[in-house]
Structure formats: C-alpha cells, structure tokens
Amino acid sequence: MDENLIFFNENISLLLFSMRIVIHAPMFDVNRIINENKGKHLSLHQYINPQFAKVLKTIGFDQSYVKANGASLFDTQNKEYFDFLSGYGVFALGRNHPRIKDILKNYIDQDSASLIQMEAPLLSGLLAEKLIQIMGHGVRDMVFFTNSGTESVEGALKFARAATSRHRFLNLDHAFHGLTTGSLAVNGNKEFKDLFGELLPTDTIPQNDLKALEDKLKTKQYAAFIFEPIQGKGVYLPQENYIKEAIALCQKYGTISIADEVQTGLGRTGKWLACDHDNAEPDMITISKALSGGMVPVGAIIYKRSIYDKVFSRMDRCVVHSNTFGQNNLGMCCGLATLAIIEEENLINKSEILGEKLATKLKSIQEKHDWIKEIRHKGLMFGIEFKRPSSLKGKMAWDAAHKLDKGLFAELIVMQLMAKHQIITQVSGHHQDIIKLLPPLIIEESHIDLFTNALDSVLDDCGKISGPIFKMAANLAKHAVKSS
Numbered sequence: 001m002d003e004n005l006i007f008f009n010e011n012i013s014l015l016l017f018s019m020r021i022v023i024h025a026p027m028f029d030v031n032r033i034i035n036e037n038k039g040k041h042l043s044l045h046q047y048i049n050p051q052f053a054k055v056l057k058t059i060g061f062d063q064s065y066v067k068a069n070g071a072s073l074f075d076t077q078n079k080e081y082f083d084f085l086s087g088y089g090v091f092a093l094g095r096n097h098p099r100i101k102d103i104l105k106n107y108i109d110q111d112s113a114s115l116i117q118m119e120a121p122l123l124s125g126l127l128a129e130k131l132i133q134i135m136g137h138g139v140r141d142m143v144f145f146t147n148s149g150t151e152s153v154e155g156a157l158k159f160a161r162a163a164t165s166r167h168r169f170l171n172l173d174h175a176f177h178g179l180t181t182g183s184l185a186v187n188g189n190k191e192f193k194d195l196f197g198e199l200l201p202t203d204t205i206p207q208n209d210l211k212a213l214e215d216k217l218k219t220k221q222y223a224a225f226i227f228e229p230i231q232g233k234g235v236y237l238p239q240e241n242y243i244k245e246a247i248a249l250c251q252k253y254g255t256i257s258i259a260d261e262v263q264t265g266l267g268r269t270g271k272w273l274a275c276d277h278d279n280a281e282p283d284m285i286t287i288s289k290a291l292s293g294g295m296v297p298v299g300a301i302i303y304k305r306s307i308y309d310k311v312f313s314r315m316d317r318c319v320v321h322s323n324t325f326g327q328n329n330l331g332m333c334c335g336l337a338t339l340a341i342i343e344e345e346n347l348i349n350k351s352e353i354l355g356e357k358l359a360t361k362l363k364s365i366q367e368k369h370d371w372i373k374e375i376r377h378k379g380l381m382f383g384i385e386f387k388r389p390s391s392l393k394g395k396m397a398w399d400a401a402h403k404l405d406k407g408l409f410a411e412l413i414v415m416q417l418m419a420k421h422q423i424i425t426q427v428s429g430h431h432q433d434i435i436k437l438l439p440p441l442i443i444e445e446s447h448i449d450l451f452t453n454a455l456d457s458v459l460d461d462c463g464k465i466s467g468p469i470f471k472m473a474a475n476l477a478k479h480a481v482k483s484s
Contacts, residue, residue, distance in 0.1 A: 060418055063079075071439060073424070104333060115328055131287075131335075143302055146300060156301050171186040175188035213225070223256060225246065243280040271379070286299070361449075362455075384435050387433065389463070
C-alpha cells in the first residue's frame with residue numbers, strides 16, 4: 001500500500017478517535033454552570049416568576065446563596081446569614097445535616113432499585129411502621145405517602161369524602177392548607193382564592209367557637225373538619241382543650257377530623273405533634289416539610305384503618321388513589337433518618353427548652369418597646385405581633401407605614417432584620433402586623449441572643465424620623481409609584 005495512503009488512513013483514524021472522545025466526553029458540569037451564571041439568578045426568573053423577583057429586589061432579599069450549613073447561609077461574598085425561616089419549616093434539622101448527606105450518598109452508591117411500582121417497597125414499609133409507632137397512639141394504623149404538604153391535604157380530603165359519602169368541608173378562619181385546588185378550597189384567606197373560580201364546597205368558621213362548629217356539624221353534611229393545631233398565618237394558638245372538644249363534636253356527628261401538622265409536626269412545637277399538647281386524637285394527620293430532612297420532598301397522611309377500608313375497599317380499588325413518586329426510596333431514607341436524628345439529638349426537648357428561653361427574652365424586649373402587642377409561641381414556632389405605639393414619633397412611623405399598606409410595618413421589620421443583621425424572617429400573612437419565626441430545631445442559645453439583640457436594635461430605630469423605617473417606607477412608596 002502507498003505510504004502516503006497509509007499515513008492518511010492513520011491520521012483519519014486518529015481524528016475519528018479524537019472526535020469520539022470529544023463526543024462522549026461529559027458535557028454537563030453543574031459546578032461550571034453555576035460558576036458561569038453567578039449573579040443571573042433574578043434575571044433568569046423571568047421564566048419562572050418575575051413578579052416575585054421584583055419583590056425580592058424591593059425588600060432586599062435578592063442575595064444569591066451558594067452555601068448553607070445548619071442555621072446559616074452564605075452568599076457569593078461569603079457573607080453569613082442566619083436562618084429563622086427554615087424554608088417555611090422544611091429545615092428543622094438545619095441545612096445539609098451531615099447524617100442525612102451520608103445516608104443519601106451511601107444509598108445512591110448501592111445502585112438500588114426504586115419506583116418499580118408493581119412492588120411493595122421495603123423502605124416505605126419501614127417508614128410507615130415508624131410513623132405509626134410515633135404518631136399512631138393506637139388510633140391510627142395506616143400511612144399514605146405523598147410528595148408535599150398540599151398533596152397530603154388533598155388526599156386527606158378525598159379520603160374523607162369516601163369514608164363519609166359527604167361532599168362539603170369545614171375549615172377555620174385564617175387557615176392555610178396549601179395552594180392546589182382542594183387545599184385552596186379549605187384555606188381561610190381570601191387573597192389566595194381570587195381569580196381561581198369555583199372550588200370545593202366549603203364553609204369557614206372562627207377558631208375557638210365550639211358553638212359555631214356544632215351548629216355546622218349537626219347538619220351532617222360535612223365530610224371533614226380540617227384545622228391546624230397552631231395556625232401558620234399569624235401563629236394563632238387555640239384555647240386550651242378546643243381541639244380535643246372539636247374532635248369530640250366531629251365524632252358525635254360523623255365528620256372526619258383532619259389535623260394539618262405539615263408545619264407544626266415533628267418537634268416544631270416541643271412535641272412530636274402539636275395535637276399532643278391537648279392529648280387530642282384526630283382521625284387523620286397530614287405531615288411533610290421537616291420529614292424531608294431538608295433534602296428530598298416527602299409527605300404523609302396518617303389515618304385510621306376504618307377510613308382505609310372505605311377508600312381501598314376491594315382488590316380492584318387497590319390503586320384508586322396513588323402517585324408516582326410518593327414512595328421513592330430517597331424520600332423514605334430522608335424520612336427514616338429525620339426521625340432517628342430527632343430522637344438521637346433530643347430535638348423535641350430542645351425545641352421546648354429553647355422556645356421558652358427565646359420567649360423570655362422577647363418578653364423583656366416587649367417591656368422595653370411598646371411596639372410589641374403580643375408574643376405567641378409553642379416550642380420554636382413564634383408569632384410576634386406589633387401595634388401602634390404611644391409615643392408621637394412612634395405613631396408617625398406606624399402611620400407612615402400603614403398609609404402605604406396595612407401590613408407594611410411588619411415587612412419593614414423583616415427588611416431591617418435582613419439589611420442590618422443578616423437575619424431571615426418572614427411576615428406571617430397578608431395585611432398582618434406579625435412576623436413569624438421558624439428557626440431550625442438545632443439552633444443554640446447564641447442564635448437566640450443574636451436574634452433578640454437584633455430585634456431590640458431594629459425597634460430602637462423605629463421611632464427615628466431619620467431612621468431606616470421612614471427611609472424604607474419612602475423607598476417602597478417610590479417603587480409603588482413606578483410600577484403603577
């Protein structure tokens with residue numbers, strides 16, 4: 001063969017081999033993509049929710065977080081922020097708990113089978129057994145796994161209809177149960193329902209009004225009465241024994257009682273369940289958020305066998321309610337690990353003790369500042385409600401904020417905690433002068449001192465005409481004019 005031809009063929013082979021290497025080389029590198037796109041997080045949300053991105057920029061929550069550990073987050077400049085929101089309660093164990101990380105890594109390395117669908121998975125059975133041991137109390141025997149809190153609520157409403165052959169639902173004023181259509185129907189906040197049309201038939205009654213509850217229940221048209229043991233929107237606590245007596249009324253009139261423990265469950269209030277404070281035994285309990293360990297979304301409905309028997313009544317109805325990802329093994333690992341860590345690290349007792357210490361310090365701040373109307377809490381779930389103060393400067397600051405928006409004062413407190421002290425909190429609800437605290441259960445006393453000192457400082461500034469409250473009110477007014 002001609003030497004030139006041999007040389008040509010060898011070079012072509014080498015070129016093709018090189019091309020094959022390039023073609024099969026990994027093209028996706030998540031770390032590279034993140035580094036190349038730093039600072040673009042808000043602009044990229046033009047594809048997701050540009051209105052929310054505008055809000056974040058307006059209130060000073062437009063940071064780009066690149067690292068998290070425990071109760072702390074860090075931005076691109078390695079500035080530390082302190083998390084008193086916990087992703088609405090998801091990060092009860094803190095962020096990136098090392099035990100959860102190791103468990104997930106070890107499980108992934110096993111190359112195990114998951115989501116075969118035509119199977120009875122081991123891990124979901126183990127997690128269900130553990131949840132029944134902790135939360136069954138001898139009155140609930142079954143678990144249905146979901147992907148989120150709102151899906152847990154949806155399933156519970158559906159099960160209640162099947163168990164009672166009734167179609168209406170009963171909920172409390174100020175209630176929040178999620179934003180899919182079924183859970184939206186039983187929300188007690190009208191602002192979430194606007195523009196979404198007709199929902200499930202539902203009636204709303206005031207919390208703590210047992211007469212109003214019985215008047216509705218005695219009509220025997222309600223499939224379920226759903227309630228939060230502590231309401232997330234406002235952190236409103238029920239009167240002593242209200243929940244227990246409400247459940248007794250439900251039993252009397254054949255209505256299923258559903259306790260939405262999505263935010264309050266798993267140690268948040270100093271008990272496994274907030275219902276446990278009243279020794280109350282609802283027919284169904286919905287959980288999620290903290291069960292995920294902050295890693296993989298997972299939720300559950302814990303309910304009575306008698307309800308199961310009505311829903312899944314025959315073999316041909318064994319999948320009458322199901323989902324694709326509910327029993328995924330990564331979620332089950334997180335759930336099992338979360339329950340073990342809560343027990344081993346004694347986080348329920350810690351939540352109760354630190355909650356009392358935080359409450360004591362907040363009450364001393366309340367004595368100093370007449371901005372604070374009330375402090376409500378159970379464990380590490382807090383609502384701090386503000387009021388119009390007695391001083392002239394204070395009244396001017398209060399009135400300036402409220403002329404723009406009824407709930408703006410609380411928003412300004414949240415903004416100042418962030419701007420001056422890098423503390424992440426949230427306003428508790430629309431048109432409310434309340435901020436909510438949901439710190440991780442793993443916080444230490446140093447975090448309590450940090451927050452209370454910060455709040456004291458922010459309230460000191462509130463009455464100053466040249467202070468940040470007035471400046472921020474003016475800035476928000478400017479944004480409102482621009483967007484109108």
